[in-house]
Amino acid sequence: MEKTTYDMHELAKESRMGARGVEAARDVRIIDLSDFDQRKAEIADQLWQAATEIGFFQVSGHGIPLDDINAAFANAERFFALPQSDKARHPLSRNAGWEYRAQIRPSTGKPDQKESYQVTRPRMEGLWPDDATLPGFQHDVLKFERQCWEVGMRLLSCFALKLGFPDDFFAKAHEPSRETYQSTLRMLHYFAISGEPDGLWRAGAHTDFDCLTLLFQRDGQGGLQVCPGKEMEEQIWTPIAPLEGLITCNIGDMLMRWSDDKLPSNFHRVSNPLPGESVPARYSLAFFCQANEDVIIEGPEKKYPPISAKDYLAQRISANFSGKY
Numbered sequence: 001m002e003k004t005t006y007d008m009h010e011l012a013k014e015s016r017m018g019a020r021g022v023e024a025a026r027d028v029r030i031i032d033l034s035d036f037d038q039r040k041a042e043i044a045d046q047l048w049q050a051a052t053e054i055g056f057f058q059v060s061g062h063g064i065p066l067d068d069i070n071a072a073f074a075n076a077e078r079f080f081a082l083p084q085s086d087k088a089r090h091p092l093s094r095n096a097g098w099e100y101r102a103q104i105r106p107s108t109g110k111p112d113q114k115e116s117y118q119v120t121r122p123r124m125e126g127l128w129p130d131d132a133t134l135p136g137f138q139h140d141v142l143k144f145e146r147q148c149w150e151v152g153m154r155l156l157s158c159f160a161l162k163l164g165f166p167d168d169f170f171a172k173a174h175e176p177s178r179e180t181y182q183s184t185l186r187m188l189h190y191f192a193i194s195g196e197p198d199g200l201w202r203a204g205a206h207t208d209f210d211c212l213t214l215l216f217q218r219d220g221q222g223g224l225q226v227c228p229g230k231e232m233e234e235q236i237w238t239p240i241a242p243l244e245g246l247i248t249c250n251i252g253d254m255l256m257r258w259s260d261d262k263l264p265s266n267f268h269r270v271s272n273p274l275p276g277e278s279v280p281a282r283y284s285l286a287f288f289c290q291a292n293e294d295v296i297i298e299g300p301e302k303k304y305p306p307i308s309a310k311d312y313l314a315q316r317i318s319a320n321f322s323g324k325y
Helices: 009-014 036-054 066-080 137-163 169-173 253-258 309-320
Strands: 030-032 056-060 097-100 114-119 184-190 203-206 212-217 224-227 236-239 247-251 267-270 282-289
Touching: 030 036, 036 056, 036 137, 066 114, 066 137, 066 184, 066 212, 066 282, 114 137, 137 169, 137 184, 137 212, 137 253, 137 282, 253 309
Parallel strands: 030 056
Antiparallel strands: 056 247, 097 114, 114 184, 184 282, 203 267, 212 247, 212 282, 224 236, 224 267
């Protein structure tokens, strides 16, 4: 099968990342966000150093109670346990709704071995299960989405500080009260599988489309691996083990552009087992801080031409979901 070619720089790079590669240990820093207002300059320095070195870090002291994180996972499991026919009533459209093995990464050309349900606030008409099907689901999920947004904006305010932007620069760019809001909470269910031949992945190697990703993992449900850009050609991957209560964060392509490539958006994937191995089901929760549709992405040094966040996201989603946006 002929390899698809891509015009966008980020997609062309991703299309070269389909090999299994090798694994190596490296330090993924845990940064404490407690006493944030008093320690903001110190925290900003720590975040910048971690982000510029490998593009990934984990945060503690973020303010989302463990009970709320566990409740969000329980809601995800409730949704994915619904009959296929019920979930199919809420099909993916414009980055909201349910998809099943529909995401095909440019790195692999094959469907990820998962399903997901995506919540993008202004686009949810007809996409919520009703209270008779999942009591309290919509209320609880929107509460958790807001908690994630608040953590994301605190972290992005630190990057605004380091980039010389106003403190509220990214909060204004991700304002949730506007119809142009397109940040997304994504619930993910990776299927329990036995060892597959090389070439199939639970989630193929990719960078994220957004400014910043917040990822919640469950104990005993590993598989996330990261690869800093400087090791892209060698494809040296590091597993990030789930740790209870921590949020794993990574820089996305929007922020890489906004920073004129000072902040790297690095590759990650969810690996499949080796032949003969088996892995249980894996659930994760990801919040993608994606600038509002009408916001223009352009760095201070104008390294890349300006592009609206709507057009940028549309190009990336179209490349992953067979032209659908």
